[in-house]
Amino acid sequence: MVQLFDKGRRPGGRVATRRLDGGLEFDRVEFDHGAQYFTVRHAEFEEWLRPSLERGQVAEWTGRLVSLSNGRTSPEPSPGRRYVGVPGMSAVAGGLAEGLSIHLSERVTRLERRGTEWWLQAESTGLCGPYxxxxxxxxxxxxxxxxxxxxxxxxxxxxxVALSPCWALLLHFAEALPVDFEGAFVADSPLRWIANNRSKPGRSSAECWVLHASPEWSQAAFDETPATIDTWLREALWQALDIKPREVRGTSSQRWKFAIPPxxxxxxxxxxxxxxxxxxxxxxxxxxxxxxxxxxxxxxxxxxxx
Ligand SMILES: Cc1cc2nc3c(=O)[nH]c(=O)nc-3n(C[C@H](O)[C@H](O)[C@H](O)COP(=O)(O)OP(=O)(O)OC[C@H]3O[C@@H](n4cnc5c(N)ncnc54)[C@H](O)[C@@H]3O)c2cc1C
Missing domain, CATH: 3.50.50.60 (FAD/NAD(P)-binding domain)
Incomplete structure (x- = not known):
């Protein structure tokens, strides 16, 4: 039998969804703060996805994507269909994990080999095995x-093998931003990507935007505090959209130490x-x-x- 150990509270790793307090008005204020969507190019992946699509745990995201630089947009050539988890990216792993033996919030700290067998030192449970x-x-x-x-x-x-970092800023706005797209690949900015989480299937009506900084900027700002990142990336957003600051109801940030392998x-x-x-x-x-x-x-x- 296969046993899984994951230090995360929920399965999924970088395919993740974070919830903020939405007060009385919103039941869900949620953000896909890691992977934004995924594409399907291989038959094995397509076949494996089919049951999740049929169950509604995965759906196509048809949001309009653009390239953005200092307030100017141009159409983004479509690389094909984009898929997301429903009601959040974390649903992809949630569905996959059903029926499996998973130890969550369980960091593996050491591996030990005794003869031909493996034993794992897990932070809460202690020694687990043999495997x-x-x-x-x-x-x-x-x-x-x-x-x-x-x-x-x-x-x-x-x-x-190295993985680049990524600072993510999550912003819940009081009102819709004045834009005619749902996601943008950003140039000439500390930002690399912005997306309106609300535009994805099955999300609540809360105006939630996810901002991802570029790998280079994230590396340079790696040790900054979340408050500083919040200030800097908000400013970068106003500049990228060429608009005045808007009212933010809720905010959160995440530093992904290992985001993408270049x-x-x-x-x-x-x-x-x-x-x-x-x-x-x-x-x-x-x-x-x-x-x-x-x-x-x-x-x-x-x-x-x-
Ligand atoms: C900000 C960001 C944006 C992205 N955007 C996209 C996108 O738009 N499209 C796309 O396709 N991909 C995107 N990606 C990349 C995508 O998320 C990853 O390629 C993919 O999720 C990697 O999966 P993985 O299983 O290899 O690793 P992970 O998802 O990192 O899984 C590793 C797991 O190991 C666990 N773990 C680590 N150490 C231990 C330990 N000692 N003990 C127990 N458990 C441990 C972690 O908790 C985690 O659950 C993005 C990633 C980030 C961070």
């Missing part, structure tokens, strides 16, 4: 840290057959949601045959 196989589906730097004492040959490959490995997964130890994720053959899926899918296929 026949271990898969580390974590961003490469976190996986590398966890596996640092293991003699796996693939550790040197993992060590070479140069993923070409292999879909790393596997040491002798140790029965593997690693996968969007940094293996990825990047992005579909890449993370394919990495896990192909590794799963290999392990089911061993």
């Amino acid at each position: 026949q196989q271990v898969v580390c589906a974590l961003p490469a730097p976190q996986g590398r840290e966890l596996l640092r004492d293991q003699p796996a040959q693939f550790l040197s490959e993992m060590a070479g 140069a993923p490995l070409s292999s879909r997964y790393l596997h040491d057959a002798g140790l029965r130890l593997s690693a996968c994720g969007d940094w293996c053959g990825g990047p992005r949601v579909e890449g993370a899926f394919l990495s896990g899918w192909e590794l799963g296929r290999l392990l089911s045959q061993t």
Whole structure:
């Protein structure tokens, strides 16, 4: 039987949704603060998604996307269909997790090999095991840290993979912003992406915008406080839209330390057959949601045959 350990309170990792207090007026003030949407290019992913689409846990997002620079917009050439979780991105993993044995809020701090078996040190439960196989589906730097004492040959490959950070700012506005698009790829700004969360299927009517800073800006501002990030990115939003400041009802920020792998490995997964130890994720053959899926899918296929 497969057991999953995740340090998060909910499954999904970077495919995530955050809720703010909406007071009496709104039942839900929510933001997809990590992955915004995903595209589907491979048949395996399309087939795997079909039941989630049929159940309504995933739906197409048809919001109008543009390129934006200092108040000027131009149409964004469509890269194909875009999909989101319903009622939030976290629903994608929520559906996937049904019926599985998952230990949430459980950080794995150490792996131990006794003979041919694996034991895991989990922060709350303590020692768990024995297991026949271990898969580390974590961003490469976190996986590398966890596996640092293991003699796996693939550790040197993992060590070479970096993930860029991303500061996200979540803004709940009192009124609709005066724009005619739902999402924008932003240029000439600290911002890289902005999106109206409300425009996605199944969301509440609260005017919730997600702002993502560029990797370069996020790296330079990595150690700033959330209050400073809030001030700077709000200012960047007014400039990008070329509008005066608007009333904000609620705000929150998130620093994603490991957001996107700029140069993923070409292999879909790393596997040491002798140790029965593997690693996968969007940094293996990825990047992005579909890449993370394919990495896990192909590794799963290999392990089911061993
Ligand atoms: C701001 C942002 C915007 C993005 N936008 C998009 C987008 O628009 N489209 C797109 O396709 N992709 C996007 N992505 C990328 C996408 O989210 C990732 O490629 C994908 O979710 C990676 O999945 P993963 O399973 O490889 O890793 P993760 O989602 O990072 O999962 C790793 C899991 O490991 C857990 N973990 C880590 N360490 C431990 C430990 N020691 N013990 C236990 N558990 C641990 C974490 O809690 C997490 O749940 C975005 C990401 C970010 C951050």
